[in-house]
Amino acid sequence: MEANNHRHFILHKPYGYISQFISNDVKSHKKKFLGELYDFPVETMSIGRLDEKSEGLLLLTTNGKLSATINSKKIEKEYYAQVDGIITSEAITLLQNGVEIGLHGKKYITKPGEARKIESPNFKARTQKIRDERHGPTSWVSITLKEGKFRQVRKMTSAVGFPTLRLVRVRVGEIQLDSLVPGEAVEVRSLLPFQH
Missing domain, CATH: 3.30.70.580 (Pseudouridine synthase I, catalytic domain, N-terminal subdomain)
Incomplete structure (x- = not known):
């Protein structure tokens, strides 16, 4: 107390x-x-x-x-990211091992973390539509980090070729x-x- x-x-x-x-x-x-x-x-x-x-x-x-x-x-933070395209096992491995992103005009290698492909979570529809389904398939990935650089998850998924369309933090510690x-x-x- x-x-x-x-x-x-x-x-x-x-x-x-x-x-x-x-x-x-x-x-x-x-x-x-x-x-x-x-x-x-x-x-x-x-x-x-x-x-x-x-x-x-x-x-x-x-x-x-x-x-x-x-x-x-260094508290774990878990995010569910809806990405453009069907994310590959190769991309998941890269996310787990660390990828190069831009940070304040410099190159930064993210620390190793957890990443896995997941089924579509049962979230409410977003107030702003993600995009039209005619633009191709999407998939979801769980990413768990112990660091929190500026727009890190978005930069990470873009770095492996699967830009983030929707990002939801589901856990802190x-x-x-x-x-x-x-x-x-x-x-x-x-x-x-x-x-x-």
Whole structure:
């Protein structure tokens, strides 16, 4: 039990939302922020981020120290990516072993991780259509990382010839997205096992 009564949340971030609560950018008046989804306390911050076009599990807390702890640890994050084309076993092997991506204008080799082809998950249809089926088949891959470089999963699947069409984070450590629907937030007593 925390002495200072911090609050913690698990959110299914929908497509089209930014992983922030406010912005000083005058051009951002058309952007959608997390505060529109739930009545979060003023001090709430997201632990890590998902970009505007990505969906799925996002942890939130009012405890800045906890946020820093989770971000500094090499916590596993699992993503389901819908990719353009039927992904090959060769591409899966490359994803597992590490691929070269661009990062801040330099070349970067991703660390080895887990990757496997999966059946189509039972996600709700996205608010913006992925694309017309006439443009060819798609497939799904699970990618688990302990690092979180900018747009890493998208860059990795592109590097092996299968660009990402839809990206959903389904797990952070032992915390699962489970049956949360897009836009749904649940307050939890703790973010175990990250807290002690």
